[in-house]
Amino acid sequence: MGIFKKKQEATYTKPSDASVAQAFKHGDQTTKLSFFIFGLGNLMNKQIVRGVVFLLLEIGYLAYMIGFGIHSIGDLITLGTVEQGQTYNEALGIYEYSLGDNSMLCLLYGVITLFLTAAFIFVACMSGKSAYATQFRKERKMPVPTFKDDLRSLKEENLHSLLLALPIIGIIVFTIVPLVFMILIAFTSYDHEHQPPGNLFEWVGLQNFVAMFANGSKLASTFWPVLSWTLIWAVFATFSCYILGLMLALLINRKGTRIKGFWRFMFVLSVAVPQFVTLLSMRTIFNANGPVNVLLRTLGAIGETESIPFFTNPLYAKITIICINIWIGVPFTMLSTTGILQNIPAELYEAARIDGASAPTIFRKITLPYMVFVMTPNLITSFTGNINNFNVIYLLSGGGPDTVDYYYAGKTDLLVTWLYRLTITQKDYNLGAVIGILVFIILAAVSLLTYRHTGSYKDEGAFQ
């Protein structure tokens, strides 16, 4: 079936869906040239605006490459060769610094140039395809779309390009380019001893990864405990909030509950307070001299000068953090699940009731599958979000209590907060980048597996 379908498509290809290879194979002289002189095919066929846009893009790229790009590719390979010099100026009696190469900027500009080149190749393909589409239509005496038609198509069959253009540009510039940059740093020696502009750093291959896993090294003996706590935290934080939040939503939404708005208000109140504020006040509330300890002292539960080490004992700190996270997360889940609960088609319930289903059956057969269907992607994102939950840990315990067994990490540090310490405090950017990549690998493994098995990925239309 699959093969047959493909063949059929090949014979009836719409010109706009032609692949680059097809365009190159079946294209005439002009079309082939359009891969190198952008917009040629369009210009020859009176699609002036389209052609000019293509041409301008090409000229812009070439100007950039000649002026700056080629040089920066060279720098990317060497990461700078001229070290910052220091010479004694006898006339003035001071040390003068001669400007050296900045390895970090070399790397950054190199990455940007690579991305521009990728964009250039993409535009080249677009130009060729566009020229082929025009040629195709001309050969069959079909009308060649004018610029106006192009604009109109943006509202119909090309709506996705219109709506996605800006978000995708934002993502590429502020997420993908920086990420590639940081990934590359994992393979360099950019640590606290190699700080540009004073020092150069260089490519070191997999050395940082080896150091992270070397048996008995301090890094390895930090990494494994921190990793296991990160996973424990993520599982507890995600599921406790989800289950309790769903239960709370059901409790409020059940038929017998009066003054639903009031109850919802009580919980929403804590969501309304910015999380940052909540976390900082929680930190003071559970402080050694904070109100919780004061309360316990007045009640006589602990001695007059004693205090429960909420953040200074490793185990207590972990429990405290998970509990505070429940306090923060449950109302959020309650809010989002309430919306979805009310969105379940009422007909489903009516039909079930007519068939004589009991309340638990209705819950099991309708409410739960529906919730799981809608919420699973959300659950996965919240799991990954919790593995990367910087704010809660950093603002509550700051990763502490600190320990000398670890390499600049505390007992409640997650991989991300450790990453933060390594980069911001310790300036070991390469180690930070290694941790980032490892976090990514863990999350990728966990979530691609689970996500692909969820109903809403496999069968998006199930409830449509």
Added chain:
Amino acid sequence: MKTKRFIVNCACHVLLAILSIIWVLPIFYVILTSFREEGGSYKSYIWPRGFTLKNYTDLMSGGSDINFPRWFLNTLVIAIFSTVISAFFVLCVSYVMSRLRFKMRKTYLNIALILGMFPGFMSMIAVYYILKGLGFLETGLLKQIALVIVYSAGSGLGFYMAKGFFDTIPKSIDEAAYIDGATKWDTFIHVTIPMSKPIITYTLITSFMGPWVDYIFAKVIMGNDTKYYTIAIGLWTMLEKEYVEYYYTQFYAGCVLISIPISILFLLTQKCYVEGVTGAVKG
């Protein structure tokens, strides 16, 4: 039967009452301390010895270092702009992913999923230098624009919730619009968007929260430019060692003050959230 239901109902209400006390108590404590007359930080008692409004008036009068009104305004402006942009991005992307079928769709979904797995501020240092290279870190105003860009640029990746919602809107509604001669764009603007109040609300809330909560990006971009601080780094500064003894109670006053506009917004949207869903989306 009736008595049984009565008991269950009572139990539920008692449970709800206990839970809401747990949830409200810390907030109550924050409000209480914000009115505390005695200065200094931690005390050996909970109930303040005296009450005063001085914490608020001092805070609102602003100073050279701790200029709360200014910070408030900074954050509000940044939050409004980035909310508008990111809500627009999120709705666009999630609608496209839910309703339109095109070549790169699955690729985009997978890439978005993959990108979401990298720790957010792993890229922070690179973003900082990109902004610097683009000349966005020259003046305070440009830094604020830079913050808006940083907060909203990546929002096209957070579309799962909204996409899940759009997936539940029956396709037949769209098809009816096509038959009436609407383009896909018209359907998006005039049919889907008006039906999606709840999810728009949700998107707005979450993106509005961002600038109030985030302090790492703000701190990295603003540096020591205290005049252009957002609330989050400002309040954080107030808890630093050199300020905490004097500003502890004012810190709580600040917490109360910034929670008020957000709570009001929240209660407004809450109404929209609950009403919107039940009525609008029926097949």
